[in-house]
Amino acid sequence: MSKTPIWKSIALRLTSDIAEGRYQTGDRLPTEAQLAATYGVNRHTVRRALADMSEQGLVHARRGAGVFVAARPTDYPIGKRVRYHKNISASGKMPGKKILALTTRAADEAEAEALGLDKGDPVHVYDGLSLADGQPVAVFQSVFPAARFPNLLQTLTETQSVTKALQASGIADYTRISTRLTARGATATQALQLQLSEGAPVLFSVGVNADPDGQPVEYGRTVFAGERVTLTLNED
Amino acid sequence: MSKTPIWKSIALRLTSDIAEGRYQTGDRLPTEAQLAATYGVNRHTVRRALADMSEQGLVHARRGAGVFVAARPTDYPIGKRVRYHKNISASGKMPGKKILALTTRAADEAEAEALGLDKGDPVHVYDGLSLADGQPVAVFQSVFPAARFPNLLQTLTETQSVTKALQASGIADYTRISTRLTARGATATQALQLQLSEGAPVLFSVGVNADPDGQPVEYGRTVFAGERVTLTLNED
DNA sequence: GGGTAATATTTGTCTAGTTGTATAGTTCAT
DNA sequence: ATGAACTATACAACTAGACAAATATTACCC
Secondary structure (H helix, E strand, O other), X not given: OOOOOHHHHHHHHHHHHHHOOOOOOXXXXXXXXXHHHXXXXXXXXXXXXXXXXXXXXXXXXXXXXXXXXXXXXXXXXXXXXXXHEEEHHHOOOOOEEEEEEEEEEEOOHHHHHHHOOOOOOEEEEEEEEEEEOOEEEEEEEEEEEOOOOXXXXXXXXXXXXXXXXXXXXXXXXXXXXXXXXXXXXXXXHHHHHHOOOOOOEEEEEEEEEEOOOOOEEEEEEEEEEOOOOEEEEOOO | OOOOOHHHHHHHHHHHHHHXXXXXXXXXXXXXXXXXXXXXXXXXXXHHHHHHHHHOOOEEEEOOOEEEEOOOOXXXXXXXXXXXXXXXXXXXXXXXXXXXXXXXXXXXXXHHXXXXXXXXXXXXXXXXXXXXXXXXXXXXXXXXXXOOOOOHHHHHHHHOOHHHHHHHOOOOOOEEEEEEEEEEEOOHHHHHHHOOOOOOEEEEEEEEEEOOOOOEEEEEEEEEEXXXXXXXXXXX
16 A cells, blocks of 8 residues: 555655744754654664655754754755855855854964964964855864964954954955865864765865965965855956 | 764864974863864763873873873874965966867857857867876866867867967967866766776866957866865966 | 962763664565 | 565764862952
């Protein structure tokens, strides 16, 4: 009679629950064990249903935490790739941003050379996450010379904007003087932060921004989720 | 798919932070709570990473005080350098090149739009492989409007150079008018051509070149081996 | 200024719960 | 026979929260 497997009917049921708003985006679903009990099936059967929904981007599971309704249910393939064109010049102006950490530490060799410092000089570090429509698209780390911008971390906390924080420190404008790009596989932590699987292709960018006098003010490293971002380079 | 435990990935990251001097001997690391926040994990996961590093004698924790750098890692593998840095504008002018195929066929939709043609119009297609030191670095496909360059394939065969072939067709110079970049996983054929494993991260580039009048003359797609190439965007 | 108590931080430990993965076995349709 | 669907069990990896113990910071009194 029932040609459809149990797991599929469970997936359909949960999908309609989400569609009808019984579970809202960001909500945690009942645990796999609870779902298994309510539907009277084994936990693995529930897991297969959830795996199916996860592939469609409807839910997102975090080990130890639970299964959550995904932020964007837009998996429908039409126009999926075209929508996420982010200009590299706007990579500092993406819709949403989340501060992960603001610290001060010693500069490594690459940072020192890029910023015109000595290795070991103190630098401010801004670790953050770039979001678009609630989905993480990039993790970045911006490094600034601490000696030149003593109050940067405080203004960064207040303004949440690198541009404004630098303005408050007397930098009216700054421009990109160099960028290097390559493709890599996501590390486990990057994969977690970007909600990808380990080894998924990511775009790795290293760049330096300088003030109008050509003095470097920011050394930035960014990891873009390859499947969600396309960088466009324009000539103007 | 995440084969590496998260705590190990965090331990690796912190170890490299120490190895590269970002945290020096005697420095205090960020608190466990801060590290947990930056990596988006639970404090216990950070603790496991730190426990691993502590066993190796890299760090030393003092209850109530913090975690301090004890020593520098002795056997930390120095990050392998990517060998080829190429400017994006020169990506079509790389040293070694190998012609894989020269064909004429009908334009698909994307090609037609980029070149200002109608879908189905004839185009010349140059499939090639870029080499450096005998190693494949990129596979590319250049598409030219056949109506405008009737003899292009022949001159391409003779000169092996896109620039010279276009010059022979009356294009003294051409410039890049748009480029889009993203990271992807290598397909089976790309992996074979670039001597990578399937799914290895590759840098995918789509660009259009135009003559001085702004008329598009070439629509190019390039797939760079992520582990062998770094693209450089320079203002100088 | 200096010492001391109160408060806040920070690491250490414990318990409990949840998802990820592996192995093995049963049922059933084709 | 074979494979798909499902059950059963066990353990690893990670989260969550709470509290204790050691340390650092601050406030206050003399």
